[in-house]
Ligand SMILES: NC(=O)c1ccc[n+]([C@@H]2O[C@H](COP(=O)([O-])OP(=O)(O)OC[C@H]3O[C@@H](n4cnc5c(N)ncnc54)[C@H](OP(=O)(O)O)[C@@H]3O)[C@@H](O)[C@H]2O)c1
């Protein structure tokens with residue numbers, strides 16, 4: 001089979017299509033014919049050599065978390081799915097033994113890791129991590145859901161966002177950003193988001209963004225947000241200077257949930273503002289498999305449609321990563337092996 005592998009950790013030029021042996025399912029596993037696999041900034045970190053998870057010894061490395069397709073074959077002991085089933089993968093990998101696996105939420109597993117391997121014609125996965133696709137949800141749509149939408153969904157829950165709340169979303173145009181805007185809209189919350197691009201903001205307004213601020217200057221953004229309102233919650237996937245910004249714009253007792261570090265891996269906080277303002281900062285990673293099930297159901301019921309900017313054949317996987325690096329896209333980029 002063919003796979004789009006990272007053969008050098010130098011950015012998009014390091015992606016090559018290689019031949020690999022067809023995978024065989026072991027006990028408890030399934031092999032999926034991959035129809036679609038979305039990419040995430042997590043994959044780009046790896047490709048740019050900026051992830052501790054993968055180094056030169058691991059090459060060639062096949063990434064790809066968000067797999068959707070058709071079950072080809074199942075291993076011993078698998079009864080939850082059968083060959084021919086249309087499925088989407090929850091990319092969580094958990095130990096099943098720690099207290100969080102026993103009592104939940106599973107994404108807090110002490111040995112949490114992520115599935116990699118979807119940028120290929122076939123993927124060998126844990127069968128228990130496959131969810132059936134309802135009628136009307138095609139594989140490309142399904143592949144756009146897991147990482148971005150599970151993460152945004154879980155963050156909105158951790159922030160207790162409810163109807164009428166104002167949610168601040170720095171970086172509202174990418175995978176997690178657009179997902180946050182769309183899901184906040186379903187809840188009945190209002191959103192204020194930022195981007196460096198007015199045309200990208202215009203597209204996100206069509207998806208439910210209430211207020212768009214085209215700026216990357218955090219002082220300017222702070223003033224513009226204050227003119228709009230006082231956010232009850234901040235969904236922060238950028239980190240860096242956007243953390244202090246988020247802290248200052250949110251209301252007394254507000255919650256900022258952080259899941260990423262696109263704009264920087266360290267942030268400073270104004271300590272006194274935090275304690276005098278009774279503010280909360282919460283870390284969050286991915287979501288639960290049940291979050292994914294709910295999201296797939298919401299899509300099937302027509303509550304929202306994951307935003308897909310562009311699809312690429314496997315041979316053009318490097319172009320998908322270049323589009324992400326160059327900040328060209330709105331929402332998700334999906335490879336169709
Ligand atoms: N912990 C978790 O479980 C988890 C899960 C998913 C994602 N994440 C993290 O969340 C972040 C977003 O992931 P994603 O896949 O949604 O990425 P993405 O689609 O590439 O996000 C693009 C967004 O980030 C903005 N952006 C890009 N570079 C920026 C920079 N240098 N400074 C400020 N804004 C910048 C873009 O703004 P413009 O519109 O201006 O281009 C756009 O709004 C990543 O850090 C990722 O690792 C974490």
Ligand SMILES: [Zn+2]
Pocket residue numbers: 094095096097098099100101109110111112
């Ligand atoms: Zn565990």
